[in-house]
Amino acid sequence: MSKYLVTGGAGFIGSNLVERLVEDGNDVVIVDDLSMGKIENLDCIPKKHITFYKRSITDFGFMSRLLITEKFDYIVLLGAVASVADSVDRPAETHSINQEANINVYETIRKHALRVKKVLFASSAAVYGDDPVLPKKETSNIVPLTPYAIDKFSSERYAIVYGKLYDIPTVCTRFFNVYGPRQNPESPYSGVLSIVQSCLKTGKTFKLFGDGEQTRDFTYIDDVIDALLLLLSTPEAKWDVYNVATGKRTSLNSVIDSFEKATGKELDIVYAEKRKGDIKDSFADVTKLKGLGYMPKYDIESGLKKYLELTVRD
Numbered sequence: 001m002s003k004y005l006v007t008g009g010a011g012f013i014g015s016n017l018v019e020r021l022v023e024d025g026n027d028v029v030i031v032d033d034l035s036m037g038k039i040e041n042l043d044c045i046p047k048k049h050i051t052f053y054k055r056s057i058t059d060f061g062f063m064s065r066l067l068i069t070e071k072f073d074y075i076v077l078l079g080a081v082a083s084v085a086d087s088v089d090r091p092a093e094t095h096s097i098n099q100e101a102n103i104n105v106y107e108t109i110r111k112h113a114l115r116v117k118k119v120l121f122a123s124s125a126a127v128y129g130d131d132p133v134l135p136k137k138e139t140s141n142i143v144p145l146t147p148y149a150i151d152k153f154s155s156e157r158y159a160i161v162y163g164k165l166y167d168i169p170t171v172c173t174r175f176f177n178v179y180g181p182r183q184n185p186e187s188p189y190s191g192v193l194s195i196v197q198s199c200l201k202t203g204k205t206f207k208l209f210g211d212g213e214q215t216r217d218f219t220y221i222d223d224v225i226d227a228l229l230l231l232l233s234t235p236e237a238k239w240d241v242y243n244v245a246t247g248k249r250t251s252l253n254s255v256i257d258s259f260e261k262a263t264g265k266e267l268d269i270v271y272a273e274k275r276k277g278d279i280k281d282s283f284a285d286v287t288k289l290k291g292l293g294y295m296p297k298y299d300i301e302s303g304l305k306k307y308l309e310l311t312v313r314d
Contacts, residue, residue, distance in 0.1 A: 001025050001026055001027065002026050002027075002073040002074060002117070003026070003027050003028075003029070003070065003071070003072050003073050003074075004021055004026055004027070004028045004029070004072060004073065004074045004075070004076065005028075005029050005031070005066070005067070005070065005072045005074070005075045005076065006018055006021075006028055006029070006030050006031075006076045006078060007030075007031045007032070007057050007076070007077050007078055007079030007101075008031075008032055008036070008037060008057075008077075008078035008079035008080060009028065009030030009031065009032055009037070009042075009052075009078070010030060010032040010034060010037030010038060010039055010041050010042055010052070011032065011036055011037035011038075011041070011078065011079075011082075012037075012041075012178070012180070012182050012183040012184065012191075012221070013078055013122070013175075013178060013221065013224060013225075014030070014032070014037065014041075014076075014078045014079075015037070015041035015042055015045075015182055016180070016181075016182060016221050016222075016224075016225055017076065017078070017225055017228055018030060018042065018045060018050060019044065019045050020225050020229065022045050022046060022049045022050065024229075026049070027049050027050070027051075028049065028050050028051070029050075029051045029053070029066070029070060029072070030042070030050060030051065030052045030053065031053045031055055031057060031063070031066070031079065032052070032053075032054065032055075032079065033054060033055060033056040033057075034054055035081075036081070036082065036184075038182075038184060039052070039054075041182050053066070056097075056101075057079045057097065057101040057102075057104075058096050058097055058100070058101050060101070060104045063101070063104055063105060063108070064104065064108040067105065067108045067109065067112070067114060068108065068112050068114070071114065071115075072114075072116060073116065073117050074116065074117055074118050074119075074120070074232055075105065075116055075118070075119045075120070076120045076122070076228070076232070077102055077105060077119070077120065077121045077122060077155075078122045079097070079101065080097060080098050080122070080152075081093075081094045081097050081098055081148075082124075082148075083148065084126060084146050084148045084149070084278070085275060086148075087146050087147040087148035087151070088146055088147065088148075088276060091147040094147060094148065094151065095147060095151055098147075098148065098151035098152065098155065099151040099154055099155050099158075102121060102155045102158065102159070103155070103158055105119070106119070106158055106159060106162040106168070106170075107162075109162075109166075109168055110162060110166045110168065116168065116169065117169060117232075118169050118170075118171060118231075118232050118238070119159065119163075119168060119169065119170045119171075120170075120171050120172070120173065120228065120231060120232055121155055121156060121159040121170065121171075121172045121173075122172075122173050122175060123152045123153070123155065123156045123172050123173060123174045123175070123241065124148070124149065124152045124174060124175055125174050125175065125176045125177075125217070125243070125245070125282055125284065126144070126145075126146065126148060126149040126152060126279075127142050127144055127149050127152055127153040127156070127174065128140055128141070128142065128143065128174075128279075128282065129141075129142070129143030129144055129145045129149065129279065130143060130145060130279050130280065131143045132281075134249075134281060134282075134283060135247065135249075135283050135284055135285040136243065136282060136283065136284050136285060137243075137285040137287075137288075138174070138240075138241050138242065138243055138285075138288055145279070156172045156174075156241055159171075159172055160172065160239050160240065160241070163238060163239045164239050169235070169238045169239075170238060170239060171231050171232075171237050171238050171239070171240060171241075171242070172240070172241040172242070173227065173228065173231065173241070173242055173243075173244045174241060174242070174243050174244065174284075175219070175224065175244050175245075176216065176217035176218075176219050176243070176244065176245035176246075176282065176283070176284050177191060177192070177193075177216040177217060177218045177219060177245075177282075178191065178219050178220075178221055178224050179191050179193040179194060179218055179219070179220065179221065179303070179307060180220055180221030180222070180303070180306075180307055180310075181221070181307065181310045181311055182221075183221075192216075192252065193218065193255065193304075193307070196255070196256060196259055196267065197259065197307070197308070197311060199267060199268070200259055200260070200263050200265050200267055201263075201311075203268070204268070205268045205269070205270050206256075206267050206268065206269050206270070207269075207270050207271075207272050208252070208269050208270070208271050208272065209272050209273065209274055209275045209278060210271075210272075210273075210274040210278065210280075211271070212251065212252045212253035212256065212269075213251050213252070213253060214251065214252055214278070214279070214280050214281065215249040215250060215251045215252075215280075215281045215282065215283065216249065216250065216252070216282055216283070217245040217246055217247070217248060217249055217250075217282060217283035217284050218246070218250055218255065218300055218303070219244065219245045219246050219296070219298075219303075220296075220297075220298035220302075220303030220306065220307070222297065222298065222306075223244075223246065223296040223297055223298055223303075224244055226294065226297075227242070227244045227289060227294055228244075230289075230292055230293060230294055231289075231292070234292050234293075236292075237292055242288055242289045242292075243284040243285065243286050243288065243289060244284075244286070244289065245283065245284035245286055245296075246284075246286070246296045246298070246299065246300075247283065247284055247285065247286040247296070248283060248299065248300070249281065249282070249283035250300045254300075255300065255304070256269075258300065258301065258304055259304065259308075262304060262305065262308055263308065
């Protein structure tokens with residue numbers, strides 16, 4: 001049994017990870033201010049194996065004391081304001097959460113010589129920006145278009161350089177478009193697929209920014225959790241960054257069509273101008289992660305099928 005810290009552990013990806021960690025017999029400490037996460041996401045997880053703190057990761061004193069006291073085996077940094085648009089509106093405030101809070105963790109580990117088996121920082125495909133070369137490899141051009149993307153890339157580099165300089169086993173992921181149960185469609189930060197699903201379920205109008213031909217590498221949550229566990233448990237996966245995706249691209253229009261066929265409902269769509277900072281096309285090269293043994297189990301059809309089966313129970 002190992003002890004994990006998961007920041008943002010009441011969020012979409014975080015709660016799914018915590019659930020799997022507990023199923024595997026681990027104890028997990030969660031830090032989440034619930035600005036994006038929901039405490040209900042943890043309802044299905046046995047309480048004796050989790051400790052929850054409703055605190056901000058920008059409470060640097062609290063975070064440092066927690067790290068020193070608990071002596072975690074593994075640390076997973078998922079806590080963030082996961083919104084490109086929000087970072088454009090509030091760049092200084094989101095910078096404190098999306099970069100400075102992570103540096104505080106690295107620095108506490110360094111200063112107090114904390115022995116951890118792995119620190120994983122969750123970055124984003126947003127770092128690639130609108131460079132037209134596809135698919136996106138970990139060595140592709142980095143063209144951050146927003147404060148969100150700048151903070152993610154900078155936190156990656158801090159993790160990797162701190163790791164090498166001070167012998168801290170760090171690793172970074174670049175998530176592409178993750179979807180699945182517990183993604184909150186009411187949140188302005190939510191993934192587009194959860195919003196489509198909610199609009200079909202409730203009959204609400206879906207606002208589509210652009211023409212719908214933008215493509216993404218939509219990745220089902222179970223594949224993402226498999227990738228995280230693989231990177232956490234593989235000693236040679238350190239001081240490096242890995243794309244986490246399927247390696248395939250799908251247009252938003254195609255996904256909407258699949259949703260409509262699966263539900264037998266037609267989505268009411270209103271079109272709007274493309275948003276500032278939005279990227280036209282994106283999909284990943286996942287050769288590097290596959291080299292560690294990763295193999296995504298879900299394509300868009302099977303992922304949507306499972307997603308709908310699970311959410312229809314809600």
